[in-house]
C-alpha cells in the first residue's frame with residue numbers, strides 16, 4: 001500500500017519524452033550548486049519531460065567533494081538524469097552545453113571591497129566566456145550567479161563575442177522574489193496574488209524593487225508606493241538588506257533561496273513566464289528606459305520559452321527614475337572597473 005497521498009507527485013515520477021538538455025553547472029560542489037543540482041535532475045528547471053545531462057565544473061581542490069555530490073545524485077535514481085560528467089577543464093565542461101549555470105566564484109569575505117571581489121572573480125568569467133564560445137551549443141543560454149553577477153556577465157559576453165548577447169543573463173530573481181514576499185506581507189495576501197513587480201539595475205544594494213506597476217490582491221501597487229515613508233524606509237531597505245539579515249541570523253549566506261531563484265530564472269526562460277505576469281532578469285541593455293547600451297541590467301521581462309523580452313511602455317515616475325539612475329551609475333562604475341582591469 002502506498003504511503004503517499006494520491007495527489008502527491010514525487011520528484012521521481014517524471015516521464016521523459018523531450019530532447020535531452022546538456023546543462024553545465026560551475027561551482028557544482030558549492031553551497032548553491034549542491035542545492036540546485038537535485039532540482040535540475042528532478043526536472044524542475046527545464047520541465048518534467050526533459051531529460052538532462054549534467055556537466056559539473058569545479059576547481060581541482062573541490063573535485064573530491066564533487067564526486068560525493070555525483071554519488072548522491074545517483075542515489076536519488078532520477079529518471080530524467082541521463083549522464084553526469086565532472087571536470088576541472090572549462091572547455092570540456094561546456095562541450096555541447098544547451099544551458100550554463102555559472103555559480104563558481106570566490107565568496108565575498110569580511111573587509112573585501114567591491115574592486116577586490118571584481119578582481120578575484122571577473123577573470124573566471126573571461127575564461128568561461130572563451131570556453132562557452134569554443135565548445136557550447138550555438139543556442140546555449142547562460143545565467144551568471146557568481147557575484148558580482150552583472151559585471152561578471154559583461155566580462156563573459158566580451159569573451160564570447162560570437163554568442164548573441166540575448167543568450168547571456170545575470171540572476172536578479174532572488175531580489176525579485178524577496179520583494180514579492182515583502183509586498184505580499186504588507187498587503188496581507190499570498191504571494192500568488194502579487195504580479196508585475198520589477199527589479200531594476202545592479203544586483204547590489206542599489207537595486208530598485210519597483211512596485212508602481214504591480215497588482216497586489218486586485219489593487220494597484222502604486223497605492224502602496226504612494227506611502228513613500230514605508231516604501232523608502234521599510235520596503236526598499238528590507239529587500240536590499242535581506243542577504244545580510246540572513247547571514248546575521250543563519251550564520252551563512254542565502255543558499256536555498258539563491259538556488260531556488262536560479263532555478264526559477266531558467267525555468268521561466270525555457271518554459272515561459274506566467275500569462276499576464278512578468279519577472280525580472282539581468283539582460284543586455286540596448287537603450288531601454290534610458291539605460292545606456294551594453295550593460296547587463298535587471299529589467300522586467302517576459303518569456304514565451306524562446307527568450308526574454310523586456311516589458312515595454314512602462315511609465316517611470318520621478319522617484320523610480322531616481323532609484324534606477326542610481327543603480328545605473330553603479331553598473332557604469334563596475335563597467336569602468338573591469339575596463340581598467342583590461343577584462344573588457
Ligand code: NDP
Nearest residue numbers: 027029030031032062104105106107108145146147174258
Ligand atoms: P555559494 O555557492 O554560496 O555562492 C556562489 C556564488 O553565488 C557567490 O559568488 C555568491 O556571492 C553568489 N550568490 C549568492 N547569492 C546570490 C544571489 N542572490 N544572486 C547572485 N549571486 C549570488 O559559494 P561556495 O563558496 O559555497 O561555492 C562556490 C564554488 O565555486 C565552490 O565549490 C568553489 O570550489 C567554486 N569556485 C570556482 C572557481 C573557478 O571556477 N575558478 C573559483 C572559486 C571557487 P556572495 O559571495 O556575494 O554571496
